[in-house]
Amino acid sequence: MMDQDILYLVGSKEDGSLLVPAETLVALFTLQYCRNPAVSVVIVDKKEAHVSQSSDECKTESQETVKELWFPVNAECIAFPISYKELSECPTVVRDCVLPVILMASEPWCVAGLCSSLRVMLIKTVKKYPTHYCKKLLGFRGGCMQACAEVSVWTKFCEIEVVNTLKEVYNNKSIVQGKLCIPKDILRYENHFQFPPILHNGLKIKQQYIRDTVKDRAERQRLLSLKLSELPEMEHEYAEGLNMTMADVMLFTCFHIIISKLKNHVHLDDMCPLVMKWYRLLCGNEYVNLSLSLLQKTVDIHNTFQEHNLEIVVPEVQRESLYNSDPERYKPRWRAFTHQDDIDKVLEILGVSCIEPSYDNHPLGDSIKLPWSEYPGALSPQEGQLPPSRLERKCQQLDNIVSAVMSLVNEGDVIVDFCAGGGHVGIILAYLLPSCKILLVENKDHSLRRAKQRVDALKLKNVEYLQCNLDYFQGTFDLGVCLHACGVATDLVMQKCFEQRAKFVCCPCCYGGVRPNHILEYPRSKTYRDIPLALEEYLILGHTSDQTHDENNPKTEQGQLCMRYIDNDRLLLAQSLGYSTKLVLMEPKTCSPKNHLLIGVLEN
Incomplete structure (x- = not known):
């Protein structure tokens, strides 16, 4: 019997380095941020990505087989123990799922998916270390990215779309005939920050902010007497509002590499100032800063595009929040279908x-x-x-x-x-x-x-x-x-x-x-x-x-x-x-x- 839950991640040892797909890179960075996660970590040597045998009629364009992209990681800088296994050595219930997967100790029970497995890892860590700083990453009532990507635009953005954008930028797919097309997801994230943050217990939070920041007593009392709808909006600092969550750590992993590759060709502070402000805020976080060495090998190898004097193409992106909108969703007239x-x-x-x-x-x-x-x-x-x-x-x-x-x-x-x-x-x-x-x-x-x-x-x-x-x-x-x-x-x-x-x-x-x-x-x-x-x-x-x-x-x-x-x-x-x-x-x-x-x- 196992005495600890195990997180299985895809990867491969090669010439002294650890090579991992983007999803594992995001997971490793989140684990590194936590420093002492309450799960064992196993790297599964599985270079062949799972490809379903469905017919062509069943497939959508997004399901077409794409050459898997691997990122180099300096295994020596990883702050927690890792071990290695072949896929055939893993329990059947683990092989039944797309990794990452957490296998629960002493149970035929596993949790699969990037967001889900990382949430469980955080929950287990907080349970073992109740005062651990990563508790805040779970968000309000522990609900950070609890909804699945099929129904949540926000989870889909964090778990799938930005990860795919990382792969495209890293693999130079953004360049076509001397033109560098700015990824739409960067611009969508910029638009996201232009909307007010969603606040749980909004009146209480705003009133506490007023008490902490407004020095003039009369003005403070005037503001405290106002209704929630009459109070000014608060600044949207982090991915999900006023506090840092797991979404910030996951997104930072991808954006750090994307920004490192784009910054020598594009004036990002002009194009996406709110994203860059968020990025610098995260860079100033103590535990993010301690974890950056895990990404350094990837940044060093492909930190810029080989082509120079690229024409920059900025696509049009609808101005909508990522909380509740899908730019590809059909919107009926009169806002009704019936x-x-x-x-x-x-x-x-x-x-x-x-x-x-x-x-x-x-x-x-x-x-x-x-x-x-x-x-x-x-x-x-x-x-x-x-x-x-x-x-x-x-x-x-x-x-x-x-x-x-x-x-x-x-x-x-x-x-x-x-x-x-x-x-x-x-x-x-x-x-x-x-x-x-x-x-x-x-x-x-x-x-x-x-x-x-x-x-x-x-x-x-x-x-x-x-x-x-x-x-x-x-x-x-x-x-x-x-x-x-x-x-x-x-x-x-x-x-x-x-x-x-x-x-x-x-x-x-x-x-x-x-x-x-x-x-x-x-x-x-x-x-x-x-x-x-x-x-x-x-x-x-x-x-x-x-x-x-x-x-x-x-x-x-x-x-x-x-x-x-x-x-x-x-x-x-x-x-x-x-x-x-x-x-x-x-x-x-x-x-x-x-x-x-x-x-x-x-x-x-």
Whole structure:
């Protein structure tokens, strides 16, 4: 048994140096900032980046295979112990995820993803050393970058976009035909600082600032009497406002190298003065300054572009905050998607295209009700802290989805319960299928903890826990299942199943949350794209799908039709990849407003 949690990072020893990808570089710098992190660090010698085997139709441009870029690090300056392993020496649960990964001591439980693993590292360090200076990096109530990149513009910026910008600048991708194009993410970050910081307990913070800085008693009393909306805005100093957080350390790692490479060619103080002010503020931090030696080898090797007299190109960037805006997100007229004229237009386009999605017969007929009274109490959704008012309907949903899985599964299969929550689906599958291995994939710690309590009570030995976003899971499996995976999550689950050529049973939810991201494009199928159905029309279809209430509501029938259109698009993509599919209405249909089951099996 391990006595300490282990953080696994990708890297390679070569000619006395440590070579690492950008994500590991960010992680190492954050660890170096903490000086004495409460985790063991293992460098996994894995030069080949994971490349999925999905078909070309599944891939977006951002998923195309790119030559992995490695950065040199002086291992001798690292302030904490590191060890080395081959990938084959790592536990299976670690190999099932894209590194970085933290493996918990004495548990089949790992946390994957750059932001998530670093947050856990900070939490563990603060728990071990309660007065540690890195506690502030976790932010207000420990929530720094807790939201996943698929739904949070800010997390996506810190975890993916700036890291990719570092790779492009370092690899001279910013230069084309003698022109140096300033990365958009630098300008987006500059715009970010032009907006007021988001303040938690804003009135209290501003009043304390007034007490600390305003010397004139009368003026101080006047300001303290004002409402929050009447007080002047405070300066946006750090990435997330008034205090330094993990986001600052992660972003600094990338910006330090980017700025070092650009500064001899571009007047950055003129172009992005607020970014440079933030950068100098971070450089003045004691622990950042002590950690800079870790980046020095990378800066020294490629500290400038070889070409001279480059023409500087400054792209246009929309002036928006990174907290709540996505420059690539479609913005509908009137700020709404469900005006009836727009809905009628989309339904007319689909009607003319002769696409008429319909339901298949339920594959299990009358045999879908599970004998709940015969099962141990810990199997009941009630043990997952479900409110009594929802218990009967949740059992009905589980009747449908578990019975569908049971009709497809083979002995010894690996089954992944994606978006597992409290484990309602995965736990009963683990109980009914002891010869199968069940992986619970969920990004919320408290949900997985509830699931583990139930698994422990049932003494099940065939369950593993992966706390990560869907795009960080890369394990091999035979069947994927999800119950009410919200918005894009259903498509991410199906994408994972396509990559592994695995069977799937999916119950979608929150159709209005469907939108393109760095992994997915919409419409999903070539059939819908060839209609053609524009993105804004597709998003209208998704939002209208959420207008399913009860049978007496006049919007419900229309919403159900739009649900069928969206799910038909998903299944047409699966069919183009060789799947035999079914669109099934769960029984009874009142068990949920989102009562579709999408079932797919590869044809022989």
